[in-house]
Amino acid sequence: xxxxxxxxxxxxxxSWQIMVAVIxxxxxxxxxxxxxxxFVGPLASHFGWSIxxxxxxxxxxxxxxxxxxxxxxxxxxxxGARRVILSSLAIMGVALALxxxxxxxxxxxxxxxxxxxxxxxxxxxxxxxxIVTTRFERGLGTALxxxxxxxxxxxxxxxxxxxxxxxxxxxxxxxxVLGILPLLILPWSLLHLEEGGGRASAQAPPPARxxxxxxxxxxxxMPAFWLLAAGTLIYGVCVSGVSVNLIIYLTVQGESRxxxxxxxxxxxxxxxxxxLGSGVALDRLRLHVALLMALLFVAEGSxxxxxxxxxxxxxxxxxxxxxxxxGSSGSCLAxxxxxxxxxxxxxxxxxxxxxxxxxxxxxxGPPLFSALHNAFGHYDRVFIxxxxxxxxxxxxxxxxxxxxxxxxxx
Numbered sequence: 001x002x003x004x005x006x007x008x009x010x011x012x013x014x015s016w017q018i019m020v021a022v023i024x025x026x027x028x029x030x031x032x033x034x035x036x037x038x039f040v041g042p043l044a045s046h047f048g049w050s051i052x053x054x055x056x057x058x059x060x061x062x063x064x065x066x067x068x069x070x071x072x073x074x075x076x077x078x079x080g081a082r083r084v085i086l087s088s089l090a091i092m093g094v095a096l097a098l099x100x101x102x103x104x105x106x107x108x109x110x111x112x113x114x115x116x117x118x119x120x121x122x123x124x125x126x127x128x129x130x131i132v133t134t135r136f137e138r139g140l141g142t143a144l145x146x147x148x149x150x151x152x153x154x155x156x157x158x159x160x161x162x163x164x165x166x167x168x169x170x171x172x173x174x175x176x177v178l179g180i181l182p183l184l185i186l187p188w189s190l191l192h193l194e195e196g197g198g199r200a201s202a203q204a205p206p207p208a209r210x211x212x213x214x215x216x217x218x219x220x221x222m223p224a225f226w227l228l229a230a231g232t233l234i235y236g237v238c239v240s241g242v243s244v245n246l247i248i249y250l251t252v253q254g255e256s257r258x259x260x261x262x263x264x265x266x267x268x269x270x271x272x273x274x275x276l277g278s279g280v281a282l283d284r285l286r287l288h289v290a291l292l293m294a295l296l297f298v299a300e301g302s303x304x305x306x307x308x309x310x311x312x313x314x315x316x317x318x319x320x321x322x323x324x325x326x327g328s329s330g331s332c333l334a335x336x337x338x339x340x341x342x343x344x345x346x347x348x349x350x351x352x353x354x355x356x357x358x359x360x361x362x363x364x365g366p367p368l369f370s371a372l373h374n375a376f377g378h379y380d381r382v383f384i385x386x387x388x389x390x391x392x393x394x395x396x397x398x399x400x401x402x403x404x405x406x407x408x409x410x
Contacts, residue, residue, distance in 0.1 A: 008139035008283060015135045017192040019146055022128045025085060025189065026150025028092070028182040029123040032116055033058060033240070033362070034154045035162040035178065037247040037264070041257075042171040049106060055244055055366040060110040062363025064117025065124075066356050072121040073216075073351025081127040081347065082193050088122025089182040089189065095119070096179030100172040117359070123182070125334045126355050130347045133338050134196030138283065140338065145279020145331045152275050152327055155268025159247065159261045213342020213406060219349045224340060224403040227396050229357045231293070232333060234393040236361020238300065238386055239326050241369035242307070243267070249379055253310055263319060270323025271330075278328035282335050289336045290400035293329055297397065300325035301390030308383020342406040 012019065040054050076084050092115075099112045121127075128147055136143040166174040219225045246267065250260035282289060299321050306318035337350045372382045 007137075008142055011136050011139045011143070015143075018131065018135060018194065019143065021185070021189045021193040022132065022147050023150040023153070024185045025089065025123045025128060025182075026125070026147055027153045028089065028150075028185055029120045030151040030154040031158045031181060032096070032120075032178055033061065034158040034243065034264075034268070035174070037244055038159050038162040038166055038261070039171055039174060040248065042166050042174075043109075046171065047106070049109075051248065052367055052370045053106060054109075055370060057109055057113040058240060058244065058366050059363040060113030061117035061120070062359035064114035064119075065121045065359040066117075066363075068118035068121040069126065069351040069355040069359075070348075073126055073347040073349070073355075076127045076130055076347035076351075077345055080195060081130040082189075082195060084122045085127050085193060086186065086189060088119040088127075089186050092116055092119035092123070093179045093181070093183035093186070096175050097183075098179075100175035100179070103172075103175070121351070121355055124355060125330070126347050126350045129334045129338070129350060130343075131193065131195050133343045133346055141279040141282030141331070141335050142276075143279070144334045144338075145276040145282075148275040148279075148327070148330045148334070149272050151330060152268055152272030152323075155243070155271050155323075156265050158268070159264045163257065163261050213344035213346065214349070215345055216348040216352070219341050219345075220352075222341075222403075224400050225349075225353065227400045228290075228333075228336065228340075229353055231297075231393045231396040231400075232353060232357040233361045234389050234396075235297075235329055235333075236358040236363075237365040237368065238304075238361075238390050238393075239365070240362040241365030241386060242304065242322070242383075243326075244366040245369050245373075249307075252379070263315070266316060267319045267323040267326075270320045271327030274324035274327025274329075275331045276327075277324075278331045279335070282332070288401040289332045289339065290397045290403075293332045293336070294394045294397040294401070296325040296329050296332070297390045297394040300329075301387040301394075304383045304387040304390060308380045308387075310380070336400070339405040339409045340400075340403060342409065 036055065036057060040051055043049055043054050044051065072084055095112060095115045099108070103109060103112065125148065129144065132143045132147055133140065162174050162177065165177050246264050247257070247260040250263055251257060255263070278292070303318045303322040303325065306314050307322070333354055334350065337353060338346055341349050369382060372385060373379060376382060
């Protein structure tokens with residue numbers, strides 16, 4: 001065990017500058033989605049848009065990501081993830097900054113969401129995950145956990161930071177802050193971001209392993225792919241539906257905007273712990289990753305039942321459980337993709353599995369949540385429906401656990 005631990009630390013020490021770029025890039029990718037809740041009130045007041053219209057931004061964002069993901073994944077496998085990442089960071093930053101000046105109509109808002117979504121495909125676990133899988137072997141789970149911590153950081157600091165900026169300076173400055181972050185990350189990424197080379201060492205995957213894996217067409221013929229796809233779709237619906245509407249729900253329950261944002265921050269902090277903790281566990285335990293994902297969805301569904309019950313005393317615990325489950329599932333999905341299908345075509349396969357299916361769910365979640373609330377008239381019934389979705393996803397992942405890892409990954 002000590003040898004294995006030393007190998008993990010050696011890999012992290014050799015690639016720490018790369019991991020800084022990876023974490024920061026994932027943070028920039030996730031921040032607009034998590035911060036959307038802070039824009040709802042100000043945009044509704046300024047433009048007269050409804051909550052459903054504003055949260056529809058995520059649908060446009062998801063559409064951009066869905067359409068861009070297959071091409072982006074193929075490009076990352078063909079020309080390298082680094083070029084795709086650098087281009088996406090630059091376009092995303094400029095688009096958000098310009099929107100703070102040019103935004104006037106709802107269609108402009110949706111066009112922005114589409115462009116940011118398309119760029120998000122290029123700065124996601126699809127591209128950053130390819131870099132990580134070429135740099136890490138013994139610490140692959142830990143590195144993927146660190147990678148996805150960027151999403152948790154956005155969940156922790158995004159709502160509160162953007163709320164303070166918007167309350168103090170207005171929503172245009174909120175968009176400018178969102179645009180500045182990817183542009184600040186760009187120079188560091190240009191200097192330090194790189195995929196693993198062609199040499200084998202004790203601190204990197206052998207070149208032969210990095211060049212082995214199922215093609216995308218082969219993966220599409222495997223039952224495990226479609227089970228994961230269905231589970232990932234439900235995962236996207238569950239996470240986005242609750243996280244985007246969380247601040248709105250808590251304010252309806254009588255919480256102030258500041259307290260609601262703090263509660264969202266608690267959820268985000270738990271996702272950080274879940275992402276890193278699950279990654280470390282995957283490097284140490286022999287439990288099949290898909291079985292772990294099934295257990296996480298059971299915990300997530302239970303948390304939804306508690307949140308919907310409006311039991312204030314148990315709310316912090318429920319948010320922590322929800323955050324741990326969300327964070328762990330994100331790391332596990334990337335790990336599962338690399339181990340089940342190999343690394344050669346990781347970006348192409350994850351582009352369909354982890355982005356297309358995930359963002360279809362992400363786009364459907366918030367408006368579906370709002371629509372069900374309008375139909376039921378009460379949030380408690382919506383959370384019961386969301387818990388049922390999570391419980392349905394659990395057996396899907398349990399079935400995936402019957403599929404062995406790709407031969408080179410065993």
